[in-house]
Amino acid sequence: MNNSARKQFLQSNLWLERAEKTIPLGSQTFSKSRIAYPNNVSPLFIKRGQGCQVWDADDNQYTDFVSGLLSVSLGYCNKAVDEAVIKQIKSGVTFSLPHQLEMEVAEKLVELIPCAEMVRFGKNGSDATSAAIRLARAFTGKEHVAVCGYHGWQDWYIGSTSRDLGVPAATKALTHPFSYNDIASLKQVFSDNNEKIAAVILEPMNTQFPENNFLQQVKDLCHQHGAVLIFDETITGFRYHMGGAQTLFGVTPDLATFGKGMANGYPISAVVGRKDIMSLMADIFFSGTFAGETLSLAATQATLDFMLENNVVEHLTTMGDKLKTGLSEIINDMQAQQWLSVSGHAVWSFLNIAAHGKYSAIKLKSLFLQEMAQRGFLLGGGHNLNYAHKSSDIDALLTAYQDVLPLLAETIKNEDFSMKFKGELLEPVFKVR
Ligand SMILES: Cc1ncc(COP(=O)(O)O)c(C=O)c1O
Structure with a gap:
């Protein structure tokens, strides 16, 4: 990657410093906080979203595979849902x-x-x-x-x-x-x-x-x-x-x-x-x-209707199958099955990165997130698909994996993690899945 194009996270870092003065951990949610994204090399605040795209505090754009921790099932600002909510707002909340x-x-x-x-x-x-x-x-x-x-x-x-x-x-x-x-x-x-x-x-x-x-x-x-x-x-x-x-x-x-x-x-x-x-x-x-509260009820009604009318589950399954197949191929081609694996259902699948060589899973995941953020992808532990993810988004994610996973393999082989990782390591969180 061309270094001059590297994303910067200055505003994210400033906001974290400011937020932590009044908000313990700077977040209401553990999985959205600085313990889930490596500080200095990740976006830490989102300003807005549209479909499956989000823009961070520094106006960097990402394809979001976290989808509001799976709460966003259709995509940000879905018109049918938002219109139902706006209609309800006008008669009381x-x-x-x-x-x-x-x-x-x-x-x-x-x-x-x-x-x-x-x-x-x-x-x-x-x-x-x-x-x-x-x-x-x-x-x-x-x-x-x-x-x-x-x-x-x-x-x-x-x-x-x-x-x-x-x-x-x-x-x-x-x-x-x-x-x-x-x-x-x-x-x-x-x-x-x-x-x-x-x-x-x-x-x-x-x-x-x-x-x-x-x-x-x-x-x-x-x-x-x-x-x-x-x-x-x-x-x-x-x-x-x-x-x-x-x-x-x-x-x-x-x-x-x-x-x-x-x-x-x-x-x-x-x-x-x-x-x-x-x-x-x-x-x-x-x-x-x-x-x-009626706005969320109106949103539920509109979301479920939209899902039924547009075969949302089928779309998520098709996108997820494509992603799982493509990712498995990359892992097989790399012969990296010992430390990389894919699991879960197509609509909510996981790329699992295990400890390998000299490096813990936490270290490898920290570097992985740094590199994926640089390529314009917001990821957490899994692939949280929503209806706004289209085939081209899956292709783009697979292209990034084709770049980043071999980069991890090279790091393990050359033992040069500290040369490549520029942030603060993730903190281990309890694991129940
Ligand atoms: C399976 C499951 N149950 C319960 C919860 C708790 O939901 P909430 O965070 O909305 O309280 C979650 C949240 O991640 C979950 O994944």
Whole structure:
């Protein structure tokens, strides 16, 4: 690359310094913060977006493969969604009584999602997962839960990770992680906790496809032991299939949670499920001033309609298949399978970079992000596709990979990382996927 064309991040760095004076970590979200992007060689603030393009604090342009942490499912500033929101703004945002949109959107979810007989809304994915757990505890009269994947920031879940600062030991003792595609690990949780498990919550899929009928086996185990099965479809919902991963894999849970891309970036989540369980929502306390906020409901309605009318899932799958195939070819051609791999479903796939030679995975990923940012790509851990990504965006990403992955291989071979990397290393974050 021509050095004179190198992107600069002066404004990003200045804003980080300023933000950290009033905002701890300079961000509201760990995965958007300076621990997720190597300082000095990455954009740290976004000013605006359009389709799948974003512009950073220094006016550098990127093709965004993070998509607002998968909340942006159609692309920034989707016209149909924004028009629905603007129309709703003109008649009010948050009211003193429920609004008709609440039932309209609930009815839509019941129509689309196999397990959904009743629905309640929240704002974040964490609202929905935490409500589902409280509901399962109330329904079963039990307290322990088994978890697999990521389920948000609340005590009951985050206490089971290494980011557990501030979580009471009594709460931590109630949560038991198990491993995906490892039914023995869940059996162990059940046998260690002797009929005390209220709920099993898992992402129906993240990096690995279910094997040996794993999801059905989980369901059978839950029902043998009187536990509620919750699929956390915060990401998979409306992405793997309009009826969620539960439709794609043909296993219907008791409850499921949705969020992220259901409103193309507007804040809303939902817990849905069996009527006999959901009815108890009337008695437990899950209640919020903004839970029935109408802009996000109008955005959900418009997003789901747009997805259905435009076969969004099919588009994401086609783009994702092309990306996975192209990337696998690059890795095979480089004979780098020992430290590079591709995983996940086409609509949400991952390039995995493992430690190799003298270098840790963190070091290699830091250099990778530096080089991808220089080539105009905003990336995190995965390929978060949205409807605005077109074939030419996938081609451009593959061209950049063709450049950057051999550059990493060369760095490993020549052991000259410190000559090439100009930023601050990423910090390790807890890994649950
Ligand atoms: C599977 C899953 N569940 C729950 C959550 C929590 O959602 P939120 O960050 O909106 O609270 C996330 C967020 O990344 C998620 O990926």
